[in-house]
Amino acid sequence: MTVDGRVSRLNRGTTAEEVAALLRETIMDGRLKPGEQLREEGLSAQFDVSRRTIRDALGILARERIVRHYRHKGSRVVLFTEEDIRDLYRVRKTLEGSAAARAATLTDAELRPLSEAFDQLAQATDSGHAQEIVERDLEFHRAVVGLIGSARVDDFFAGIAVEMRFALSILETTYRESAHRPAEALDEHRAICQAFLHRDPTEAARLVQAHADANERLLVNVVASTDITALTP
Template structure:
């Protein structure tokens, strides 16, 4: 019997995921030049595997490699918003439906705790941490859904719309709308109302999230953290 073959990943392949995560979490921002030398120091490698990893991310549409300039974090376009956000919305809808069917009480409690943490960040005007919790909640629905192919598609689309999902600042109006929608989604999840949760998640992406993306593209500024509105009154709160 033949011995099983070992799968060996090249060095540059092991670098793709952590560099992609730096983009998704906002450490590398849209339009920013990728600092190759800093990445070499951070990961303890030479420029060659870093550049090979950047080529992979460029093929994914996350980066642009420009002559004499190197790699630049790609900016999403208005055309991509109209093309990709309906796809993301459909994926989120299905994840919500499947999650309601498969969730344990522990799953519901875990996402509820994340939601509580996100709301605390909203109240404190901590938008960076709010966005981090937001991403964990949405990824949590996909994890609970238990469909590996669905999760793969989600991550592929998420990577392409990185600058308009979990790293951009919101206007006061958009932030209030997003908070209200998240509360409704968590209520539907706790009630295991699959149809309602799916519809709410789809509407959240095609409505508020896509609206934030369009504002982001057109350069409309979001609020400073100290200008964050109170979730009950809608008035600005100072920290």
């Protein structure tokens, strides 16, 4: 398994955070597949860093829930189960539903980050760059959650953001050849944004639920169609 050409830039002074960042991006863009094994010895040689640094980097990714460690069997890129997807989206729907409940009382200043996030998502969708779409999609939903107005909730969302980004990356990778899904998703985000801008809590709640339900169904279908027999440790 080769991560990418940037490995040659690393040296013995490289930190676990830097290794984790490179591995994270490689997972997100699909070069490391769900279920793929991450061998400490091979990664240590490839990055030219100590196995301790690799172990610490994998620990960072495990805390972000995109790598899973199996006792006596090493680490693998997370292979989502159906329950993982449902649980992740249960959290997201709870948070975004709480934001929708505040729609009627939000000020123009509070709504501006959401409007800006949608504009950036629209530009990314036009560009067709998969990882840029994923990043802007996540930022849009971060802006929705930000409308709750709670620093603690923002911190909580940041804690699941990497896992959510991984889920969105799987969707984007799976459906990037589809001519209609990116356009459909953008239309769904546009409608959500408009419902908030119109201060309509009922419509905002309905739309965030419908959008999350659609993504959840697609991801569950991806999980159900994955052959895990060769990947299970």
